[in-house]
Amino acid sequence: MKIKSIFAASVLTMTALLSSPVLASEQAVSFVQDKVAQMLSILSDSSLNEAQKEDKFQQQLLQTADVNVIARFVLGKYAAKANAQELEKFSYAFQLYALSVYQSELSNFGSEVFEVKNSEERRPGDSVVLTTISGGSMDGKSEEIKWRVLEIKGTPRVVDVEISGVWLSQHQRAEITGIITKNGGDVSAASKVLCARSSQCHYNG
Amino acid sequence: MLFSLKTCSLMVLTFSLYGCAHPLWRTKGDPLEPVNRVIFTFNTVADKAVLKPAAKTYQTITPKTARKGIRNFLDNLQAPVIFVSDVLQGKPKRAAKTLARFAINTTVGIGGILDVAKSAGIEMHYEDLGQTLATKGVPAGPYLVLPLFGPTNARDLVGLTAELAFSPLSFTRFKGKQTFGRARLAVNTIDRRAETLQQVDLIRKNTLDEYVSIRSYYEQIRKDAIADGVVDVHDLPDFDLVE
Numbered sequence: 348m349k350i351k352s353i354f355a356a357s358v359l360t361m362t363a364l365l366s367s368p369v370l371a372s373e374q375a376v377s378f379v380q381d382k383v384a385q386m387l388s389i390l391s392d393s394s395l396n397e398a399q400k401e402d403k404f405q406q407q408l409l410q411t412a413d414v415n416v417i418a419r420f421v422l423g424k425y426a427a428k429a430n431a432q433e434l435e436k437f438s439y440a441f442q443l444y445a446l447s448v449y450q451s452e453l454s455n456f457g458s459e460v461f462e463v464k465n466s467e468e469r470r471p472g473d474s475v476v477l478t479t480i481s482g483g484s485m486d487g488k489s490e491e492i493k494w495r496v497l498e499i500k501g502t503p504r505v506v507d508v509e510i511s512g513v514w515l516s517q518h519q520r521a522e523i524t525g526i527i528t529k530n531g532g533d534v535s536a537a538s539k540v541l542c543a544r545s546s547q548c549h550y551n552g
Numbered sequence: 553m554l555f556s557l558k559t560c561s562l563m564v565l566t567f568s569l570y571g572c573a574h575p576l577w578r579t580k581g582d583p584l585e586p587v588n589r590v591i592f593t594f595n596t597v598a599d600k601a602v603l604k605p606a607a608k609t610y611q612t613i614t615p616k617t618a619r620k621g622i623r624n625f626l627d628n629l630q631a632p633v634i635f636v637s638d639v640l641q642g643k644p645k646r647a648a649k650t651l652a653r654f655a656i657n658t659t660v661g662i663g664g665i666l667d668v669a670k671s672a673g674i675e676m677h678y679e680d681l682g683q684t685l686a687t688k689g690v691p692a693g694p695y696l697v698l699p700l701f702g703p704t705n706a707r708d709l710v711g712l713t714a715e716l717a718f719s720p721l722s723f724t725r726f727k728g729k730q731t732f733g734r735a736r737l738a739v740n741t742i743d744r745r746a747e748t749l750q751q752v753d754l755i756r757k758n759t760l761d762e763y764v765s766i767r768s769y770y771e772q773i774r775k776d777a778i779a780d781g782v783v784d785v786h787d788l789p790d791f792d793l794v795e
Contacts, residue, residue, distance in 0.1 A: 512776030
């Protein structure tokens, strides 16, 4: 009986270990599929005015991406040097900036056809999903978009997007660390610059 | 000649002074940043004053079909460079495609104006000698901003210089060759700028530092081109999930 239980447990563990990468990757694919479909549907919803569209779209973005994880990433080597208060202020300013950037980059989309091509797992809980977008504003062309999806606290979240060969979080890291380096390693300098770009940002420090 | 030398001396002096007066921050891969930034500012002014208006006018007065024909023609002239790069990179299938495209488009496609090869299912791909050097393990070297030309790096600059030898213009002789060469350069520059009017406006609108932004775009786009658009997921950076 005991041997049977041990055997069953081993088989279950092995099955779980072998199948978890596939499941994780499939989870990433369906997450991207669902979230992009929801975002495109908001952008193409003619019953919403611009302000409502912007509000709904930003809420959707926050459910899709993990802005805190991205904020730490774009700080690069300075993330480890910043204290908790600096990190919190930076995350706040970065979130407002990132939302406005993604809003302006993606607001031209709406009626496009979105398709998942494949996915590749980097390690368990870390996948890249390859998609194509065509039709609508694409002027007869098809563009590849890659999504980096991490499993964060058991939930999939997008942390980077590659369009036309450019990973946006990596690009933002180059800009943010550039500002901090210019200001002698002062993280708050980047927070101030980001905050100045958003009318909603009220930064005191 | 004297004017050129005087101008060069003045430029070198200006850049040297700027370099000395500038704070001591440097970014990895961009040791010439202070000098590059001066040239970048000059290029931005030149773009806003001349190139962007020219590109807008070109886009307005030239019908889309005509622009497409011009782009096809210019791309076809680039085929010998792409072919040599394909061969040197050891990609015979891609080299054969480039050769077939060049032969079909130059003849049936009326000198390359029509992309008949694409209609036949032979899609264009882009390669250059800078990418070829990268595939052979040559490091990028310092990031450079060239006056009027824009961003590059030492490796791509060497590749670009070598490409002049493979251009059809280099091994043909005809009357008005120099004028044709200049016209090709001018039309190519204006057409490329016209293609990126919206994107550049978007970059300028969203950027925190336009110089850093363009450098980052350049580095990432070149890396992607060298890998032929294939992402090695293991090369991607890690994200720190510590709360």
